[in-house]
Amino acid sequence: MFIDTAKIHVKAGDGGKGCQSYFRDTRVEHGKPNGGDGGDGGDVVLRADKSIYTLLDFQYQRHFKAQSGKHGSSSDKAGARGDDCLVRVPLGTVVTDLDTDCLIRDLDHDGIEIVVARGGRGGRGNSRGHDAETGQAGEEKNIGFNLKLIADVGIVGFPNAGKSTLISKISNATPKIASYPFTTKAPTLGVVKLEDRDEDFIVADIPGLIEGAHKGKGLGDRFLKHVERTKILVHLIDMAGVDGRDPCEDFRIINEELDAFSEELADKKQIIVANKMDLEAAGTHLKAFRARYRKKIIAVSALQGEGLKELLEEISKHLSKNRY
Ligand SMILES: Nc1nc2c(ncn2[C@@H]2O[C@H](COP(=O)(O)OP(=O)(O)O)[C@@H](O)[C@H]2O)c(=O)[nH]1
Ligand SMILES: [Mg+2]
Incomplete structure (x- = not known):
């Protein structure tokens, strides 16, 4: 526990x-x-x-x-x-x-x-x-x-977005993965080793964020303090909208929850990641997302390991910038 x-x-x-x-x-x-x-x-x-x-x-x-x-x-x-x-x-x-x-x-x-x-x-x-x-x-x-856990990167996103899958693919962590919400009831830490980086970095999967988390819904914002001292956030979105969800709304809602928690979290650098790109619906949603937000977004399939190299490069780039 x-x-x-x-x-x-x-x-x-x-x-x-x-x-x-x-x-x-x-x-x-x-x-x-x-x-x-x-x-x-x-x-x-x-x-x-x-x-x-x-x-x-x-x-x-x-x-x-x-x-x-x-x-x-x-x-x-x-x-x-x-x-x-x-x-x-x-x-x-x-x-x-x-x-x-x-x-x-x-x-x-x-x-x-x-x-x-x-x-x-x-x-x-x-x-x-x-x-x-x-x-x-x-x-x-x-x-x-x-x-308050000490990690370099915090992964946030709705339940089922694929956070546990992602951390298991890029790090040594072995979390439980399942297609029902709240499988993960505690933050998971994983160490990522990159060939072209001399230092390892630590990622944390932050579970339980949903709309109203700051008012105590779901697991509430109990675990958000654990991303307060990360250097960057990876905001993972289920771009296929598997549970009939709208990925654009998911993105907005999670950001609202981060805002409600603290200014520090609201201002933290985010790498936006579209997950589940192996599924058919994802392409259309990604287009809509790009039209609405006009932000850089990295398309991956955590499950199949697609796009993860690019994601890790992006993370590594930002961590190097953050070094002092
Ligand atoms: N098709 C597909 N399914 C995925 C992908 N990533 C995760 N999933 C599935 O989505 C469900 C939720 O994943 P999980 O990693 O537990 O999500 P979490 O709640 O954010 O930790 C699981 O059934 C995963 O197998 C992906 O890239 N493609
Ligand atoms: Mg999980």
Whole structure:
């Protein structure tokens, strides 16, 4: 299951107690204080990990606790520091402090680590010249996660337009494909490797967009946040109008939904793609589409693999332009 929000509770380790003790042996009655310091508590640390795609694990485990520092002991022995608690989260997780409603950090690069709760300092032992202290308490917080996938290209279009078919043909993704709407209930990520491009790029198939999605129809606009940080959109249209649909209207409606979601999505560069060109009705519809919109459109058959090379070249061209 694809889960893209979660709430967790974190507690860093408490500092260990400082020790109150005095040197003693047969010849010394009132020895010097020699209590060691307590160890610091461990931190709770988050790490962005590109091999994780969902926040599902946090539905089951919500509490994360780092180890407390060990107490100091006599003969000036310091207590050991508590172990950190490392929590791996998907690359693209936006982390907020729910107690203050403040953004902590957007974990937008693989391997970034942040401390979300700092361990308490260990108390000092009496060898420091005053009475031993207790350790400080570790920080404790409620943390919110909001996953926004990181992909270069987002594929949008009506259910059944052929998004899953397309992503399965151009990338390593293996989504479910079927001729009924809402087969895909979660965004799919796929890696595309091109021979003449040194870098791979990532495509995301965004399912569930229909008219009224921004008002919560169908799967609603739940998944649109996942295309917010893509560099370009591939707007896929079923040009054959297989379900008795009008491709021109489909195009208009999806754009309206993008508009309603955010200005950023409305302004994003779109590569318009006419799919299902292997079917007879598609030719007539494409003519009508061209007459109405006068925009560049790439004709493909995702199913038969026609036109995909041209599409990939176009994507690659725009991604290179976007590089800085
Ligand atoms: N004839 C034809 N059918 C296609 C093409 N692309 C997808 N389909 C079919 O359209 C249906 C919906 O495809 P799917 O990829 O699941 O669409 P999605 O809902 O946008 O992910 C499936 O039955 C596909 O086999 C195409 O280029 N030509
Ligand atoms: Mg699909």
